[in-house]
Amino acid sequence: MDALFVGGTMLRRGLLTPGNPVRIVRQFAALGRWGFGLAGELRQAAARSPRRIAVIDDQRQVTYAQLLHRAERLARSLPVAPGERIGLLCRNSARMIEALIGATTLGADPVLMNTGLSAGQLAAVAKDQGLRVLLHDDEFAERAALVDGVEKIGEARFEELIAQAPAANSSPPERPGRTIVLTSGTTGVPKGARRPTPGGFRPLCSIIDRIPLRAQDRVLIAAPLFHTWGFAGLQIALALRATIVLRRRFDPAAVLDDLVRHSCSAMIAVPVMVQQFLELPEPARKPALRAVAVSGSALPGGLATRFMDRYGDVLYNLYGSTEASWASIATPADLRFAPNTAGKPPYGTRIAVLDPDGKPVPQGEVGRLFVGNEMLFEGYTNGGSKTMHEGLLATGDLGHVDAEGRVYVDGREDDMIVSGGENVYPGEVADLLADLPQVRDVAVIGVPDEEYGQRLAAYLVLRDGETLAPETVRDHVRQHRARFCVPRDVVFLDALPRNATGKVVTRELPR
Structure with a gap:
């Protein structure tokens, strides 16, 4: 085979x-x-x-x-x-x-x-x-x-x-x-x-x-x-x-x-780069691309659809990590169906969604994501490793799988917060806020709260010339999510602190 x-x-x-x-x-x-x-x-x-x-x-x-x-x-x-x-x-x-x-x-x-x-x-x-x-x-x-x-x-x-x-x-x-x-x-x-x-x-x-x-x-x-x-x-x-x-x-x-100029048929990028492409005026001459393959962080809400509407159905999203190499790949068809999906595991790769006891969770339910392939890392240079379960490596992410086998990443295990006894996934709220037309960039994290244990804080970068009131942000979340998902803190910034690969450096966000 x-x-x-x-x-x-x-x-x-x-x-x-x-x-x-x-x-x-x-x-x-x-x-x-x-x-x-x-x-x-x-x-x-x-x-x-x-x-x-x-x-x-x-x-x-x-x-x-x-x-x-x-x-x-x-x-x-x-x-x-x-x-x-x-x-x-x-x-x-x-x-x-x-x-x-x-x-x-x-x-x-x-x-x-x-x-x-x-x-x-x-x-x-x-x-x-x-x-x-x-x-x-x-x-x-x-x-x-x-x-x-x-x-x-x-x-x-x-x-x-x-x-x-x-x-x-x-x-x-x-x-x-x-x-x-x-x-x-x-x-x-x-x-x-x-x-x-x-x-x-x-x-x-x-x-x-x-x-x-x-x-x-x-x-x-x-x-x-x-x-x-x-x-x-x-x-x-x-x-x-x-x-x-x-x-x-x-x-x-550039x-x-x-x-x-170089007649490129493909580009390897990270999602924030694709996002910046869409902030440019629509070019008079578009590149003849067959594939734009991105990886490294989650695709913000609606980004995949907007990009493909402008440049064609050429966007591929690879979900993986330094330790796991790859776990799944979303094709343009997958992203048209569900812009937030991480796609399906490629040939030779296995995905499992497990509960805290290492047992598979029912289809559609959120659990810990584990992946197995022949390119798993060989351990950290300090002698450490990551959790393994029956030959599968813990990605550190929480997610679920739909009826068609598509993987969805719901957030990092260490990002999930418990607010007033409820599990809250900051990434889900960030995706929702990214759909607001005034918002250019967004990050949502958990912060300590004396009454509820933890609460959400939202950090937003607005598009040039746009305004947005904190209560409007909260109302948008109230309309689409449970009350415990509403960010108590709404902070507007000129830019999010990102590293060279486009990931938000959460420790540098103002508290």
């Missing part, structure tokens, strides 16, 4: 097309020798399509052969040993890809650092992860300088290492380098999660079976590469021998122009 699924999916997505026999042999030999990690995927792409443009960023474009050449030279000159860790504090660029693949080629473990980390957080993560080297973009030099006990490599030194590398052929390390992705850290210091290396084609096919990405597409990766979804987009793009379009900073108007 697996072989039929994998073969059929690869055929549909253009991965089994005829070509130069010698290059095809070299392509599969590279995978056989290097495996299905980033180092192997780049080598198979360079063997099959060496002259194809691999990356277009703000400064240059490189072919697959050139990208591999630079990554290999860097691997031979990085001042780290196999098994040591190197932090990468970089924005989206060809340089970051070269650093990632150079480190794994050597057998070192790259740690993907969030560019939004403060100097204190950066120092704490460097210590927690035991970094030997911190490779950074020049714009982060001042922040990096405050990290003690770690060798720093800026952009000029990076180029020197490549230029001075000894000439030699790289061979696979005894121990393949493992990429470490940091958790979002919205509530504290980020933890390092060890990402597994795919064992074959099935993980790729599970995604591209549901999201129509094809071999040799042009894919704009707007999600940060240090984020789980941006990193996954890079893995998929290399496997597809795609041309990857990158921009160091997300600017919706990205929209890039999509048209």
